[in-house]
Amino acid sequence: MAQAFDSVAAVSRILTEHGPLDEDDVIARIRAEGDDPEKRPGPVINEILCPARQLTDDRWVWLPKVLLGRVFTHRVRADEVAYDLLTVTPDLDPITELCLHEGYQQLADGSPVSVVLAEYDHQLLRQRGIPPEVIDPLGALLLLPPGTLSGLGAADGDLVGVRLSVSGLVIERVAAVQSPTDVGERLAATLDADKPTFLDSAVWTVCVDDPAVFTEPLPPLRDIIEDCGLVHDDDWLAPPGFDFERWRFERDCERLIRRYGLEPDDALTLRALVAVYDQMSAILEAAIGADEVPDDSSDAAGDDETPPDDPAGYRALAAAFGSALSDPLLAQLLVDETVGRGGAPAALGLFAETLEPQVARTARVAYRWLRAVALEQIGDVESAEREYLAAESMDTDWPPTLLDLARFASDRGDAERGLALLRRAGAGPGHPLTRILEQHRATPHTDLGRNDACWCGSGRKYKKCHLGHEQLPLDDRVGWLYLKACHHVFLTDWRELLEEAAEARAAHGSADAKLPAGVDDPLLIDTVLFEGGAFADFLAKRGSLLPDDERLLADQWLLVDRSVFEVEQVHRGQGIEVRDVRTGDVVEVHERTASGQLRPGQLICARVVPAGRTHQFLGGAEPVALHERDRLIDLLDSEPDPVDLVEFLSRRFAPPTLVNTEGDALTMCEATVKIGDSARIEALLDDAFDRADDEPHWIEHVTTDGMQRISATVALEGDQLRVHTNSEQRMDRVLAVLTRLDPSATLLDDVRQPVRDVHEAVGLAQQMPTPGAGAFDPDDPQIAQTLDGFIREYETAWLDEPIPALDGHTPRQAAEDPTRRADLIKLLDSFPVADGSTGMDADRLRAALGLQ
Incomplete structure (x- = not known):
């Protein structure tokens, strides 16, 4: 029976049946079964998804088959008994590798076990009351159900074994061990003289070569290794005298x-x-x-x-x-x-x-x-x-010093000194700081002579006061101040948080997760600066360097929260008027770029900050869907961290979740069933499904949203039935009916292909026939009349359905509620113009709701 390609199942089947194979052999055997795994995304053998592992010669094995019946021992300490944990490395490394996979995260009796690391699982360790002093901060632990070791009667210095049985892992007390004979020599034979080998790979290789080794308890691996002169470091194993420090160096x-x-x-x-x-x-x-x-x-x-x-x-x-x-x-x-x-x-x-x-x-x-x-x-x-x-x-010419002093000059607002330092350092016009300082150079006053009184009113001559030290108005230095804070992020540990935010942004393919993408995406750096706290850190550490007026402005920025705004007016090329939906405050924002893209009524998420005599957006303006507005406000009220906020605002990049009308994930399914009793199957199918025409074709219907829809098709061809559905749930349902109708039926083929995007859905749908259905002509008057009837029925039902964009209220309820009527109007305005009988008519809906 041919099944839809499942890489884990295929690798398991092939390695279990044929034993150790290199990757090319695995691929060749999968191809021989009628599939080409290299055409599919991801590695053919994925260690994250399945317990396939490599031996020291790079051949792959199915680990459960190799380890079945093997037992590995460990001498417990008193604190391990007290807290029911076993130190994994090196004694238990070869068998606890299985615990990384869901099917082996429990013992044979069903009680849970897990491999934990102090660095990542500190919360779980705290819940179990395990103090830090008994934990190797770099080592892995096998965490057992409470009472496991004491229940075995284990005490300090006793041997405990971990065995793989057909039912799963078993923890057992070991009273006596056999002599390891030549196990150490076999391990040594797997090693390379010039580099270390993973200890578990060496052990698996020995197990493959000798089906009997480790089937009875032996001394712990640590003892075996040391007794034969081998050396180990963490999970590495090497020949006698190997210098791990030199190798790492x-x-x-x-x-x-x-x-x-x-x-x-x-x-x-x-x-x-x-x-x-x-x-x-x-x-x-x-x-x-x-x-x-x-x-x-x-x-x-x-x-x-x-x-x-x-x-x-x-x-x-x-x-x-x-x-x-x-x-x-x-x-x-x-x-x-x-x-x-x-x-x-x-x-x-x-x-x-x-x-x-x-x-x-x-x-x-x-x-x-x-x-x-x-x-x-x-x-x-x-x-x-x-x-x-x-x-x-x-x-005076050492570049790193000059470059850093140029940064200090920039923070102080001294563009001329900064540029002079950059020139001495050999930084060209393309250097980022050079570009910034060139953009913010002040032009000397041409209406004053060198010996005239300075324009600032100090009483000093211009040449002794501001000549060469001119400063742009604060309005023109807003971007410079912001970039100073950005540099602080790039040059300190805040980069790590920026990279996390970039990964969240890239989750739906909206950006590159690498750091340069964070520079180009204003939301990322701004959330790290303000929600993340980097801007406050910048002021605490470098605020003393800033000009006084910039420092005062920066302090004001710290008091401004990100919010959700509705665009009220747009002045193309100049700015926009926005209303904070949380406070009702209306602000005029000087923004040339956004004013060419936004439209009245649109919702955006932004930070509107004072910028001298005007207001500006910091961090860009993120569009917000109406149905996301209230949830975003709740998130902003909770003082989210940057990653959570970026994740929320990046959901708009996620591809639509493709589902059928019953809410099932869209999967194109095709199955072939051989009928045992073909003489009476047609009559049985007539009772179970709707016959499409005089031909042996049947349709299963479901009713959703008040409309009858096709959910599956069945066609009889000789002694075989071909079934098509667009979800696995529907296919399982139809196959269950067919099994009930004919218990002797045999499933010959069952192919299920998940649909990842709309284009793929269209292509697959075109390949899947609809038995008994002729060409669909929307211009046919009879078909158009039928469709119009369906749409009008749906419109009537829609008026009384809870709508997410209306916070779960129905359109009728929103129309009667003055606080929600505006949202309803925005929702109807967002509907596309209906083309003939192919969509809901917003004007009819407005009339039904009394909004005209």
Whole structure:
């Protein structure tokens, strides 16, 4: 019997029947069954969806088949018994991999089990009352039903086994174990001398080679590994003497080469200096644990202070590689690889202060710059600026220092100084900050001489006062102020929240989830700034740098909430009048772009903020459907986080959910059923369904919204019935009827293809026949009259149906309610103009509701 293609079922069937296969063999066998899996989206073998795993030689196996009957042991500690949990790595890794899949997240008796990680499942661990000190923060745990281990009589030091039976996982106490004989040697035989192997893959490979191994309890894998001299690190296994630290170091160097296009020597240098930073970070963490570290990273280490421990040989590394940071690229990459990846700024400050005296004088500017970066990261911008200036005095041409000082000049509103610094740094006209500052340069007063009194009224000469220090009016600096806050997001940990918001925006294909998309989409950055709190953080850390009038304006912005507005008037190319639907306040917004796109009556979600003498939108204006208005208001009232708000406002990008008139997900289904008693089947089908014509064709009808509709078609061809429906529920219903009519019937074929979009639905519908139906001609007077009758019946029923856009009220109720009548009018105005008899007529509905 041919079934609709199911990749999990196909992979399970093939690997269970044929054993270990490489991926090409799996694909070839699926093709031999009549399907081409490579034409379908996603991987053919998806480890997320099914328990198929790879051996050390890259062949795939069906894990339940490999592990059935196997048992793996673990020596429990007292705290594991007390809290009913088992440490997974390394003893239980090979079998608890099954617990990642739904069918194996329970024991054979039906009680639940799960593999948990402290980093992700802290709430569940708290609910179980498991204290943090008994949890390895990086390790996985098998969480058992309460009382499991004590019920087995297990105590500290006892062996417990986890076995896979035909009914599921079984937890058992192990009284005695067999000798592991040559299991260690077999594991060693699977290993590569130059790189580690996943421990579980090595064990599965041994199990495939020997069906009897691990079918009786053996010592824990940890003991087997150590007894034969193998080494393991987390879930990795390697031959005796393997240097995991060196391997990780070399692997990181390769990553740096790929990521940044570095030469091998530069990658080695960068990785070595990151190792020094890691040592500094460990020192600080130890000091924090002992309450010995000061709050200010500038005091974390003096110039001549020697850290208390040097297990990584950081001084030797510093002597060998420290001077390389005179290369601006390597210095910037060091920041990216440390604090840019969530590392501690204080550790970077300690790194800079400790190493600066030990490197060549020409490289010391880099370490002074790093100290400034660390201070800026912790929010001490005044101290950071002093350090940047000190670094500039050490080397007046070192680009990173000049670029950062240009940012400070921009925050202070000094476009001319910022541009001068950028030119010295070699930044061209295409540099983002150069473009911003060029746009906000003030033009000198041409009506004043250099020696005339300054226009500001200070009494000083123009050349001594404002010449070269002109400033644009506040109205013209609104965008500049906003961009300063945006830069704060891009250069700090707020980027992570921006990336989360971008992923939420991209959920329906509305944007790229990568960070650059966040720059182009005003909603993303604005929600992070205001709902997320980044703007308040910007003012707390950098507000002291802003010109006074910008700081006052920024404080006003913090008091403005995002809201839902109705567009009342539009002045093309100038602005719009909007009314806050929550407060009723009407505001004139200066907005050229939006005024060319919006129309009166439209609902939008926006932040309307003061902008000098006018008001502007910050973060764009998101269209809001009428039926979403009240739910959005409720969400805004709840002070949502940026991701929740972006998810809500991005639902408009979601493709329509395709359902049939019964609300079933649209799926084109076709089945072939062989009839056992074809002599009497026609009479039985006549009783069960409606015959379409004199031919052996039948139709199942359902009535929805007061209209009769075709839900399935059945055609008799010899001794076979062909069934077509547009949902799985309908197909199951018809097949159940056919089985009842003829218990000897056999299902020969059952193909079900979900419909993802409208275009696909049209194409599939055209391929599926409607038995007994002739060509449909909407211009036929008789057909047009019938359709018009259906539509009028539906219009009458619609008047008394709850409508989501009317908050669940019926049109009649909304027409009688002054507070909802405007919404009803907007809804009717949104109806397309009816074409003949093909749609609801808004004018007829208005007349029926007394709205004309």
